[in-house]
Amino acid sequence: MKKVIGLGMVILTVLASPIHAAAPTPGSADDPVVTKSYLEQYVQGLGGSVGTGGGSNGLTESKIKEIIAQEIAKLPTNNGGGGTPSTGQGNAMKVVALKAGQTILADAGSELIVRNGKTLAVSNDDNGIPDVTAGKDLAAGTVVQNNHLLIFPRDGRGVKPDLKETADVYVMVRGGYVVQNADGSKVPQ
Structure with a gap:
């Protein structure tokens, strides 16, 4: 062996x-x-x-x-002062006043916070707007809570003052946006 x-x-x-x-x-x-x-x-x-x-x-x-x-x-610089374009693009939040009948439509990727007044969500599709503060999607026509952060994944969505709201509504926006009158005309920035 x-x-x-x-x-x-x-x-x-x-x-x-x-x-x-x-x-x-x-x-x-x-x-x-x-x-x-x-x-x-x-x-x-x-x-x-x-x-x-x-x-x-x-x-x-x-x-x-x-x-x-x-x-x-x-490369473009953003020093945080005076260089923010009027479209609201950049790092800084821009305060925008909405009059009765006006609608603010945010660009894809924009953020918005309603500061005062009663506003409603506006959406051109059934997906709605993500309210990251509440952790839910807001369908078109839903009341937007004040001081809630909304993030817009696509163009064509925004907020507008409630029809009963007579005072100006102030919102803070980061990113691109367009303000429209009730007749669809754009408000100059």
Whole structure:
């Protein structure tokens, strides 16, 4: 029995040797893992070095920083003061007064809070408006509670003062919106 086990061990050793011999040595060109030293050797072989601009593209680190600075300068800035467009787009909430018969229609992604007065939800479809404060959807014609945050997932939804409301209704809006009169004409901003 001992001879059989010994013979089995010898056979396994002989069979396993080619598997180990076929494995690449770490750090060699045959190693599938790319190391930093391999990349540096490869870049040196191309005749350049990383980040110094010695390569064929001519981009130096300072040139890359200059290009990035130019692109950043092109981006619009929102410093929080005076730069908010009249459409209400931007980070700041804008206070809008609604007169009797007017409707405010919010753009997709806009937020609105009714500050005073009695208002009704307006929607051009059956999905309604999410009232995130109450955790429910407001169908068209539903009373909107004051100081509740409404988020508009699509265009064509908004709020309007109740027909019995005679005083101005104030709402706060973040995002795009349009105020319309009862006849459908737009109120200039």
